[in-house]
Each structure stands twice: as structure tokens, then as C-alpha cells.
Amino acid sequence: MKHLLAVDDLAELDTSGPVATSLRTGIESMLDLTASFVEVTQRDIPKVPALRGKTVVSLFYEDSTRTRLSFEAAAKRLGADTMTFSVATSSVNKGESLLDTVQTIEAMGVHAIVVRHSAAGAPHRVASWTSASVVNAGDGRHEHPTQALLDAFTLRRHRGPSLDGCRVAIVGDIANSRVARSNVVALRALGCDLTLVGPPTLMPSRIDGWPVAVSYDLDDVLADVDVVYLLRIQLERIDANGADVRFPTLREYSARWGLTAPRAARLKPDTLVMHPGPMNRGVEIAAEVADSVRSLVTEQVANGVAVRMAVLWSLVGSGGPVV
């Protein structure tokens, strides 16, 4: 596996010797590998020299807190050098193109480029221009594969090792969500039964062929699910004053599709609540639910570093030429 651009690339994961035989075994190998890095992150000195001398660049054309910090922490804990590129302070403001920016970075000698971009497919383009490994840290409405990996890892710690038959409801803005797309691929490959929930206006226009059930009513599915995965209402993509209004008000959204405290009370006692962050408290998730014992939100963030260590190690560290 040279790049991680989409969850499907994990079908070619080859860190554990033989090339993975299926997407499922590839994902499972990566999750097993992550466990070794969780142990590293829990040490007094949470650092190993595995990627000493390697350089990892984060190339972020879109705002991010946890993903960028998480990748940088992962690279540093592996002993790699990190360089950060943020659009606000770069020559992009002088009109430099993505190609020129990548070639400039490439000329400095880098081993991995972590790309976030608002255009779907941008990391694929970057991968075709560089000899470095490229990791997709979120591209438009397309994919966010490391998020899906950390979600699967977190879920597996509570419901695993097998997720066969685990019933997951993914709730909210499916149409705009790269997190939903990556999670549908990854969780389905691991055997989960998936239901997408939300208003019809926030469903993708074509959903035939997705391995999921669809419901427009959250109350219908609450009692049966093992996991409620809430998506962020992307206020920057849906401007309540703009033309692309897909629901009347945030209050109405919250009343019908938000995980409020009364709804949470109807969940099974052991149903878990997940959210990729950042949360809009009071919109898709009530504050008291976000802070309840069901909530895995902070654990998702904590596992993000270990997952990204495993990804960087797989792409840059362990591979090497096979002789």
C-alpha cells in the first residue's frame, strides 16, 4: 500500500507479510497494528524512533483542529520530522497552484504528505504528482479514511474483536459527509449492519448500491441499535441564510433528528454514542448525552493518534523494498 486515499486502499495493506486477501483482513490488520501504538502512546516517554529521519508534511487547505494535530502528534511520536502547511499563511494567497505547491514540497525531500482539501479527489491528484506517500485527511464530500479507522478501532475495543452483526445507525447530514462515506465502507467490511438516518434532503441523491438501510425517522431505529453515530451538521456547508437550506431551522433539526436526553433514555442500556467532532452541542447531540458514559467521543480522539501512527508506519516505515 503506497497511499491511503480511501478505505478501499486497505485491501492492499501488506505490512503483515502476505498481502491482505480482502478489505476486511486489511482493515483488521491495521486495527491490530494500532494496538501496538496505543501502548506506545501510554508510556511515560510516548515516543519511538521508528520513523527517525523521515519527514511528514501536513498540507491543509481546509480548517482542522483534531485531524491536523493528531497527524502531527502521530508523526512526532514516531520520531519523524514534521512540516505544516496552512493555506492562510502560504503562497497560495499569491496564487500558487496545488501542483506548484506539491512540487515545492517534493523538492524539499519528504516521505509522506497528509492532505486535506475541500475538493473531492485532490489527494488522488497529489498522489499522481509526487513520489511521497499520500494520506487523505479528508477531501470534500468524498472520504476521510483515518476517521473511519479510528472509529472502527474505538468500536472494536468495546464490541470486538468481531463487529459482525453490530447494528450502527449513522445519523445526520449523510449527503455532505465524507465521514459517513468512509465509515459505511469500513464498518460494512467489518460486518456491521448499517442504517442511515436523517431528513430526505440530507440523503445523497443516489443511494442505491450502498450496503445500508435508510430511515427518515430517528425514533423508529433508536430501540434496536447498538451504536448511534451522530454526524456534525456542517454549518459551513449549509448556510441557514443561504440558498442551500435543506431544513427549516437548527431547532427543528434538533427536535426531529438530534440525540436529545429523552431520546437517549430510550436507547438500550449498553448502546454507545459516537461523534467525529467537532460537536454542535444542542443541535445533533445534547450536551448531557455527549458527556454521558455512553459517549465515546473523547476516546475517539485519543485513539486517533495511535491509528495515524499505524497508518504512517505502514506507508513510510515498515514497507520498504521487498527483496
Add this chain to the structure above:
Amino acid sequence: MHARDDAANTKRPGTDDPGPMGEGHVASGAPVVLRTRVFDADDLRRALTRIAHEIVERNHGAANVVLVGLYTRGVALSRRLAVAIESFEGVAVPVGALDVSFYRDDIGLRPVVPLGPTEVPDVSGKVVVLVDDVLFTGRTARAALDALLELGRPRAVQLAVLVDRGHRELPLRADFVGKNLPTRAVEDVRVRLREVDVGNDGVELWGPPEGAS
């Protein structure tokens, strides 16, 4: 290209796994045959019992000793040594497991796979005995020293191995050795332990057929 495969966690995709073994198989891909049975199960047990006594003798008891096994077979051996020491000394020696993958010097030169979670008790001020199955180039032991020293500051570090097969590439030696086994570089020492492998305990020397090289 001829590369020496000197650690159990440097797998080579596409080649047949020749079965249970302590060291990697011979890198040239040439057929290998069983040359010598070095240890059977009883020999292996006696060698471990002797090493256990030597550890206690050298350290004037076992009160301050911590055994740390290197994945995969070193972990099993360290647990057996702890059982042996407790049986004749009455002291429960703390046992740990160390994965040296992230400290290897051949990362990027070949596929390196982490073998398991590092779980090491407090080693500060203790005498740590690193335990592995085969001592060959010494590069795994070097990586183990780096990995260990980041977890604490032991008073001393000693090295116990079941087989020392020679061909050192670093200035290291073992403190406790089950068997000194002269080998050729193309040969392969395979350690089989019932905790890890199928079948009975044993140590075998494999290599190209006589006259083949």
C-alpha cells in the same frame, strides 16, 4: 540480492513459510533440509534450568531481578525461567515482554511487523535479564537495549539466550547461554516452543543439502 534475515519479525512476502522456526529462513530461497537436532524437549528443559540457576547465582538471589522476554519466543522462555526460579528459590520474579520492532536499524530496508504489546514492569534500579531464543548478529539485542532504556534506568542489564549461533555484527555477548552452536551464515536455527509452535519443544539446525553449497 542476498539479504540476511536475522529476526523473526522480518517476514518476506511471497516465500513459503518453512514452518515453526526461531530465525528466518535462508534468504536465498534455496531448499533447506534438517541438518541436526540440537536439542530435544528434555535437553531444552535442562538448559533452561541451568540458565535459571546461573541467573540466581550471578545476582546473589533473585530479589532484584526482572526477566524481560523479546517477542515472540523470548517471551515464552522468560516465563519458563520465572517458573523455574520460583520453584527452587521461592521468589516470584517479575516478567515483562518487549517488542523491539520500532527500534530496529533495518526499518524501511525490509518489512518489519510489530509482534505484540510491550508490557514491562518497573525496571528502575533493577537487574534486567533480557531473554531471547537465538543470538545471531546482535542487532535485535541492540534494539532491545534502546527500547528498554526508554522505559526506565535499570541498575544492570544482562542477556540470556537459548542458542548463540555466532556471526556477531555488533560488540555484544550473552551472559547466559543454553548452547553455543557454530553455524554457517546460510544455515538456519529453528527453535520450537509449545507455547508458540505446533509440536514438541526442540532446537534444530537447517541448511542447504550437503554438497549443495
